[in-house]
Amino acid sequence: MAERSRAAVDVADNSDTPDKASLTAKAGKATADGAEAEKNTPKDGSGAHGTSAAHDTQRPEPHSGHKLARRYRLEECVTRLEGFSSWRAVDEKLRRAVGVHLLPADHPRARSVLAAARSAALLGDPRFVQVLDAVEENDLVYVVHEWLPDATELTTLLGSGPMEPHEAYQLVSQVSQAMAAAHREGLAHLRLGPGAVLRTGTGQYRIRGLAVLAALRGITSDHPQRTDTEAIGALLYAALTQRWPYEGNAHGLPGLPKGVGLIAPDQVRAGVHRGLSQLAMRALVNEGATASRQEQPCTTPEELAKAVAAMPKIRPPEPDFTAAPAYGRTTYQPGSYGAGTYGPQPAPVTPPPPLQSRTGTAIKWVVSTLLIVALGLGTWQLADTLLKHTDSDEQRSSVPGDNGSRKQPKPVKLKIAGAREYAPDGNFQHESQVQDTYDNDPATMWRTRSFNDQLGTTDFKKGVGIVYDLGSVHTLSSATVNMEFGGDHTTLALYASDHLTPGQPVSAMKQLAKTTVSANKAVLSVKKPVKTQYVLLWLTALPYGDSGEWSQAGYKQSISEVRFLGQ
Numbered sequence: 001m002a003e004r005s006r007a008a009v010d011v012a013d014n015s016d017t018p019d020k021a022s023l024t025a026k027a028g029k030a031t032a033d034g035a036e037a038e039k040n041t042p043k044d045g046s047g048a049h050g051t052s053a054a055h056d057t058q059r060p061e062p063h064s065g066h067k068l069a070r071r072y073r074l075e076e077c078v079t080r081l082e083g084f085s086s087w088r089a090v091d092e093k094l095r096r097a098v099g100v101h102l103l104p105a106d107h108p109r110a111r112s113v114l115a116a117a118r119s120a121a122l123l124g125d126p127r128f129v130q131v132l133d134a135v136e137e138n139d140l141v142y143v144v145h146e147w148l149p150d151a152t153e154l155t156t157l158l159g160s161g162p163m164e165p166h167e168a169y170q171l172v173s174q175v176s177q178a179m180a181a182a183h184r185e186g187l188a189h190l191r192l193g194p195g196a197v198l199r200t201g202t203g204q205y206r207i208r209g210l211a212v213l214a215a216l217r218g219i220t221s222d223h224p225q226r227t228d229t230e231a232i233g234a235l236l237y238a239a240l241t242q243r244w245p246y247e248g249n250a251h252g253l254p255g256l257p258k259g260v261g262l263i264a265p266d267q268v269r270a271g272v273h274r275g276l277s278q279l280a281m282r283a284l285v286n287e288g289a290t291a292s293r294q295e296q297p298c299t300t301p302e303e304l305a306k307a308v309a310a311m312p313k314i315r316p317p318e319p320d321f322t323a324a325p326a327y328g329r330t331t332y333q334p335g336s337y338g339a340g341t342y343g344p345q346p347a348p349v350t351p352p353p354p355l356q357s358r359t360g361t362a363i364k365w366v367v368s369t370l371l372i373v374a375l376g377l378g379t380w381q382l383a384d385t386l387l388k389h390t391d392s393d394e395q396r397s398s399v400p401g402d403n404g405s406r407k408q409p410k411p412v413k414l415k416i417a418g419a420r421e422y423a424p425d426g427n428f429q430h431e432s433q434v435q436d437t438y439d440n441d442p443a444t445m446w447r448t449r450s451f452n453d454q455l456g457t458t459d460f461k462k463g464v465g466i467v468y469d470l471g472s473v474h475t476l477s478s479a480t481v482n483m484e485f486g487g488d489h490t491t492l493a494l495y496a497s498d499h500l501t502p503g504q505p506v507s508a509m510k511q512l513a514k515t516t517v518s519a520n521k522a523v524l525s526v527k528k529p530v531k532t533q534y535v536l537l538w539l540t541a542l543p544y545g546d547s548g549e550w551s552q553a554g555y556k557q558s559i560s561e562v563r564f565l566g567q
Helices: 002-006 023-027 035-040 051-058 110-123 154-159 165-184 212-217 224-241 274-283 301-310 358-397 431-437
Strands: 072-081 084-091 096-104 131-137 140-146 197-199 205-207 244-247 412-414 418-422 464-483 490-497 510-517 521-541 558-566
Touching: 072 096, 096 110, 096 212, 110 131, 110 140, 110 212, 154 197, 154 224, 165 205, 165 224, 165 274, 165 301, 224 244, 224 274, 224 301, 274 301, 412 464, 418 431, 431 558, 464 490, 464 510, 510 521, 521 558
Parallel strands: none
Antiparallel strands: 072 084, 084 096, 096 140, 131 140, 197 205, 412 558, 418 464, 464 521, 464 558, 490 510, 490 521
């Protein structure tokens, strides 16, 4: 449970990182007494011994079991630092785990934390751990965010050893692209260490604490883009070498030796990918100059993302296959019963070709003649059988009132036994709302998130969908889907799945039907009825909608009812 807590809510970094001109080194350090936070945020009076500490002595501390807004029940405190605390909690309304940052409303940083959380929530980018709520209530300010119990913190991954080149390439590519998108919206992280990056089971990296973690600790920067770029370079450096690129230990990693300066990763450890080594040095800004002598430094996440894209793509390593041993033919030898001659045997010696003779030639001609006769008889019998079937079909078709085919039974509504959201990338929409798509209540719906870009136009989200369990194998004929939004446009498809939680990608499933509509109702007809128990409803394009009660403006859709017909 402790490991899951660390992977879902930010944990204070108690490592002793030394003083350094690097902006990342400054932003990455926080001690239990808050001394480093005071250095980064002068004159705010929010240290552990400042104003907030005095107020904490007069206010009862939140405890396990405490409820916020009669909804969020605090379960486990994972951080208590500088007048605020971070908790693992339960959303009792949606019955899911969440993370909560909690601080007094009169805390010097309360206003900046609220502003940062609300700005991060408006980004709506699934590459970041989403802010779900930011509220001031009853002398408390709390920020509620997603909890990813199955994700692994980068700190844990780095503790097991350096990454393979392909995995390190994916790390710097995904993180730099995500931070470039955030900076385009005016948002910075400023605490982008290994503890702020999570890897899901599908291999996607997600960033937590955008703007919020820095606001909680009062960290600011005159050059936020350069700070975040250097932080990404430090992550790549650590992934390649399992070392922190500064003097002194940090994040559970050993630092560089004192007095040697910044060394390229391929000089620290043998076998490091040269292109990634140079990329890390271009991102790590040392005393205002790049450590790479060949290329210009990358001072913004956008520049770093473009440099990654310009590299030759690094493919994953080929899996190792062990060849099966060659076995010879095992034969029975007369007189060898019980002699123990089982198991691999040497290949038998090929006997010499038979001697040609007149008798052998005659036998060949006889056998060939018999085969030709047998083939002719078989062909004649087959033709006769086909003609008889044709005559009987014509007789049946000539009977009045018979149209030559049997009546197919009329399709009936198939009962849905269960359903589960399908998210091969690990980014679920609203799992708890799936049952609302077949509860016969058009007022309840399963809602997607609101996306800044259309599905399929970026690498991080190809589609969203739900897998339905029909209870048993049925012959599916069609599906009707009622939705909330019309507009241009919604693209839906049906696939036959092997399980309620498929272990295969959509590309490996058999497509049953597909349609694109501009109305709020879609009918998908299966041309060739297929027998299946599990059906995936997969959406690959969503209409654009304005902001509303449930979500902000963007590409989104809601499904109220799904009905399947078949036999």
